[in-house]
Amino acid sequence: MNLQENLTVLGVFSLLSVLAVGGGAAVLPETKALVVDTHHWLTDDQFRDIYGLGQVVPGPNMLMVMVIGYHVSGYFGALLAYLGFFVPAGLISWGASRIWDHFEGSPWRRSLQEGLAPLVVGLMAAGTISIARTAIDGATTVAIAIAVFLGVRFVKKVNPAIFVLGGGVVGFLTLS
Structure with missing residues (x-):
């Protein structure tokens, strides 16, 4: 450059x-x-x-x-x-x-x-x-975002990274 x-x-x-x-x-x-x-x-x-x-x-x-x-x-x-x-x-x-x-x-x-x-x-x-x-660009990504948010917000005994990783896996499986 x-x-x-x-x-x-x-x-x-x-x-x-x-x-x-x-x-x-x-x-x-x-x-x-x-x-x-x-x-x-x-x-x-x-x-x-x-x-x-x-x-x-x-x-x-x-x-x-x-x-x-x-x-x-x-x-x-x-x-x-x-x-x-x-x-x-x-x-x-x-x-x-x-x-x-x-x-x-x-x-x-x-x-x-x-x-x-x-x-x-x-x-x-x-x-x-x-x-x-x-x-977030459709119903699936909205559902994943809500699920991850609720998990992070209300489930205190699980590391939040697990929810984020899980959301990524679900997104990969459902959106690819």
């Missing part, structure tokens, strides 16, 4: 890094909009599959940005996506933690925490809806 494309990969993931209040899931809708709709680096199905891969491999799920970067520009694109997504957020977090510790016990610190909580929940819900729109 050319220099312009590499700089675009770095810029896109640096922007997403700064916007990722509450974690990577909070920027999933914007990630999808940028990589699928704006830059056309991936299709909806590719994005969904890469997101799914990021959920099952060990480590932070947002390592999926490396797969996107690789898809766009090979190993160098993967490196740029990684650096763009994790370095700005890491530096901001480090700086904020220094200030945060300085104001321990301050009333505005508690107010800020309480004010950010609904924002983070809303951003994470938007990410879930964004992925659901690409993954």
Whole structure:
């Protein structure tokens, strides 16, 4: 890829890094909009599959940005996506933690925490809806999604990964 494309990969993931209040899931809708709709680096199905891969491999799920970067520009694109997504957020977090510790016990610190909580929940819900729109596309996938949700929500003695894996197996058997 050319220099312009590499700089675009770095810029896109640096922007997403700064916007990722509450974690990577909070920027999933914007990630999808940028990589699928704006830059056309991936299709909806590719994005969904890469997101799914990021959920099952060990480590932070947002390592999926490396797969996107690789898809766009090979190993160098993967490196740029990684650096763009994790370095700005890491530096901001480090700086904020220094200030945060300085104001321990301050009333505005508690107010800020309480004010950010609904924002983070809303951003994470938007990410879930964004992925659901690409993954749930018929009665079978709706039924699988509901069954997995109910299992994860109400059956506490079973690891949630078992329900997710089971949903994947049922989807594979019924939809392929």
